[in-house]
Amino acid sequence: MEAQELKERIIIDEKIIDILEALGMHSIKDKGNYITCGMPDGNNPKSTVIYKDNLHVEAYTRNIKDAYGHSDIISLVSFVNNTYFTESIKWICDVCGYDYYGQEVPQSRLAAWVRNMWKVVKEGKCDDDEKLLPINEDILHYFGRYGNPLFYKEGISYETQWEFELGYDLYYHMITIPIRDELGFLVGVKGRLFKEVVEEWESKYFYIQPCAKSKVLYGLHKTKPYILEKKEVIVFEAEKSVMKAWSHGIRNTVAIGSHCLSDTQVQKLTHLGVDIVIAYDEGVEIDPKTGKVDKNFYRKEFDKFLPSQKVYCIYDKSKKILDKKESPIDDIDKWYRLYNEYKFKVRG
Structure with a gap:
């Protein structure tokens, strides 16, 4: 509500x-x-x-x-x-x-x-028409709870896969990722095609059980205590990034499940009352026409927050660390270098 x-x-x-x-x-x-x-x-x-x-x-x-x-x-x-x-x-x-x-x-x-x-004024944001609704927990019994070698190879430990309740859909041949809201209620199930090489015509990800993803900060139901302890929340794009970070003991993170923040996600991040670190994938901030950083995109993201909110950005300014479309957490050594050397304050 x-x-x-x-x-x-x-x-x-x-x-x-x-x-x-x-x-x-x-x-x-x-x-x-x-x-x-x-x-x-x-x-x-x-x-x-x-x-x-x-x-x-x-x-x-x-x-x-x-x-x-x-x-x-x-x-x-x-x-x-x-x-x-x-x-x-x-x-x-x-x-x-x-x-x-x-x-x-x-x-x-x-x-x-x-x-x-x-005098409530709604800005017409894309997520306002989506309603977050819980779904029956019993569906997870159908998918089971299994670790998979594909995610393990990508740096997500089997312990973490169990912790985040990963399973498998035999019908679609997909790894299943339960999506829970910050209260811990199941609100969707995302699928990842179980194959390393995905053809252009294939959907790598899709929601097996639809979800108002723009109203969810993935992982928050587990990571909130660590966020409050660290007084910092690291914001990734993909759910896998949260799990990769968790596997390496970095647990003050969430994922937005998209390339940009919705109003609801901004509100939920702000209410945490901690510093915010935006850590998007490499390439999202690149203008495809010029090959240069699309500063307008990032500026729009930062402007969604209150002027007083402390917001930081992980940005590979050197252009020598991350590969195209690589997440900052995909390689843990790269992550620590980026976090320590390329975390820039952009607001607050």
């Missing part, structure tokens, strides 16, 4: 007090247009004010603002429960009896009024 949709439902269903009670807030008083209460570990019974018409929160004794500067019911839950923002949304859904992956509530005049009041 999107944050905006959730807040609309909370307002319409009058669930604010239910959330505050479940959160452990004390001295909860309904004052008409707003609600006052105290923090679970505080003595001031009026330290926190929640406005009922927009869920804005004034926390006079704590800084509950999230990475975007929002101070609302979701950031309050994140602060008190010490949870990632999507974990906070899921927690609120559970408290209110909502389905986190459910369909949007039918629009009412009140919902339309709330949306108009917030």
